[in-house]
Amino acid sequence: MQLAEIKTEIVPAGTEAADNVLLELGIDGWSILEDAIAKRAWIVGVFATPAEARRCWTELVPLLQEAAVECLGESVVRDLGDRDWKDSYKAHFKAWQFGRLHWVPEWERATYRIPSDEVVLWLDPGLAFGTGNHETTRLCVERLVTFAESHPEARVIDAGCGSGILALSASLLGYRDVVGFDNDPEAVRVSEENAALNQMAGRVKFYEGDLITGLAGRQGDIVMANILADVLVRFARELLAAVAPGGTLVLSGILAQERDKVRDAFAAAAPGWAVDSRIMGEWCDVQLVRPAL
DSSP states (O other): OEEEEEEEEEOGGGHHHHHHHHHHTTOTTEEEEEETTTTEEEEEEEESSHHHHHHHHHHHHHHHHHTTOOEEEEEEEEEEEHHHHHHHTTTTOOOEEETTEEEEEGGGTTTOOOOTTOEEEEEOGGGOSOOSOSHHHHHHHHHHHHHHTTOTTOEEEEESOTTSHHHHHHHHTTOSEEEEEESOHHHHHHHHHHHHHTTOTTTSEEEEOOTTTTTTTOOEEEEEEEOOHHHHHHTHHHHHHTEEEEEEEEEEEEEGGGHHHHHHHHHHHSTTOEEEEEEETTEEEEEEEOOOO
16 A cells, blocks of 8 residues: 655654644644653654645644644655555664563564563554653653562552553553553543553553542552643642552653753652652653652
């Protein structure tokens, strides 16, 4: 099948805002490509014809401008077949490791070697919603790996699970009770596809919900929320209430320049909680630990 790809480079700091535009508005045909090592990012669309690709890009541009997403250079359109479309992603997604957890592209399954005491999550960009090649996701994964060494029985909640890769990573690391939810039913579907890709169907409970309904009646020992900073602040009360005594809240999706705003808002809402933060590139996380009873 002949297809047309349109590709535009954007400022890496705009990836979260661009992704939010695409997901919240339910715009089909688009994906975000990110290379955290090279610090570059692209919006890529795949459509039936070059004319449709250009038309859809023209419709998308004002929405990106409204979200302050800055484009670099002109869009490039090229013809490609279905096989070429999947192959075009391979240049941007590489295997990486933190601790005993490996994230590896599906096409390297036959050749990638994993030590016997380590675990792997296979990722397929053709399933969309990203493969975690971004600082915001890596910050969360590093926290998960570190916690697993001392808290393997912790209950984990992935709030705004997207592709489900954080929740699935938690399950691979040995956490016994892991759930993930998203307000987009397509994200829940893709999360379940990623679980099946890794022979993990049913190991993580994925369900539809927002930061009110998804957290209602639940508490976790580790609660992760890799979401936009403004959304995190708006739902600070709900996120904090979902953390069990002695538990940890990990917030990501935060630009480094927004760190003080998020950290101060949560510290004010949770007096007595220990607060920590790390920066990776242009992004950061904020971690809060609830006092034990």
